[in-house]
Amino acid sequence: DIQMTQSPSSLSASVGDRVTITCRASQSISSYLNWYQQKPGKAPKLLIYAASSLQSGVPSRFSGSGSGTDFTLTISSLQPEDFATYYCQQSYSTPVTFGPGTKVDIK
Amino acid sequence: QVQLVQSGAEVKKPGASVKVSCKASGYTFTGYYMHWVRQAPGQGLEWMGWINPNSGGTNYAQKFQGRVTMTRDTSISTAYMELSRLRSDDTAVYYCARDPAAAGARAAYYMDVWGKGTTVTVSS
Numbered sequence: 001d002i003q004m005t006q007s008p009s010s011l012s013a014s015v016g017d018r019v020t021i022t023c024r025a026s027q028s029i030s031s032y033l034n035w036y037q038q039k040p041g042k043a044p045k046l047l048i049y050a051a052s053s054l055q056s057g058v059p060s061r062f063s064g065s066g067s068g069t070d071f072t073l074t075i076s077s078l079q080p081e082d083f084a085t086y087y088c089q090q091s092y093s094t095p096v097t098f099g100p101g102t103k104v105d106i107k
Numbered sequence: 108q109v110q111l112v113q114s115g116a117e118v119k120k121p122g123a124s125v126k127v128s129c130k131a132s133g134y135t136f137t138g139y140y141m142h143w144v145r146q147a148p149g150q151g152l153e154w155m156g157w158i159n160p161n162s163g164g165t166n167y168a169q170k171f172q173g174r175v176t177m178t179r180d181t182s183i184s185t186a187y188m189e190l191s192r193l194r195s196d197d198t199a200v201y202y203c204a205r206d207p208a209a210a211g212a213r214a215a216y217y218m219d220v221w222g223k224g225t226t227v228t229v230s231s
Contacts, residue, residue, distance in 0.1 A: 034217040043221035091216035096154040
């Protein structure tokens with residue numbers, strides 16, 4: 001199975017900050033990397049698919065980059081509604097695997 | 108609008124089975140794969156497998172092989188996930204989630220629409 005790691009595991013940031021979350025795969029997954037946002041008690045929401053494609057309806061302050069084993073999710077200007085946990089997920093091979101999550105909270 | 112409505116919370120004893128339903132609306136149910144993903148309390152996300160609602164074909168994560176059965180009823184646009192021989196560590200929120208790939212193509216293995224989740228508690 002492909003192992004996914006994320007860093008940091010948590011971060012504190014202020015509204016307006018630029019936030020970067022890193023995801024690493026245990027082997028090359030090309031661009032088969034997706035990002036989700038999850039708020040407490042809610043289902044995950046797809047933000048980015050195929051490493052850098054913005055899901056319809058997702059604000060443009062979210063962006064993704066990377067290929068191979070190293071990927072990044074960037075929030076260009078953090079908004080109050082962005083405080084949540086973010087998960088990466090590889091769709092290169094089964095079983096599909098998710099990273100452990102990065103919790104973004106208010107500084 | 109595209110929507111997945113899941114069945115209500117369940118409490119089961121160890122060794123029992125649970126069957127969770129997921130009713131799709133707002134799109135052609137048979138046109139897209141359906142995944143099942145679970146999340147234990149305070150933990151991350153774990154993929155269980157998918158069903159192709161058109162063909163009924165399934166692909167289960169090896170971890171759940173022999174214990175999980177995914178089925179569908181196309182007449183009511185509903186997918187089902189049944190997990191047997193429940194253990195306490197099966198306590199989790201179970202989500203159904205649509206794959207954006209057409210059912211006639213290879214699954215994309217990511218999820219663009221999610222149900223709200225069904226809480227399954229396994230306790231003696």
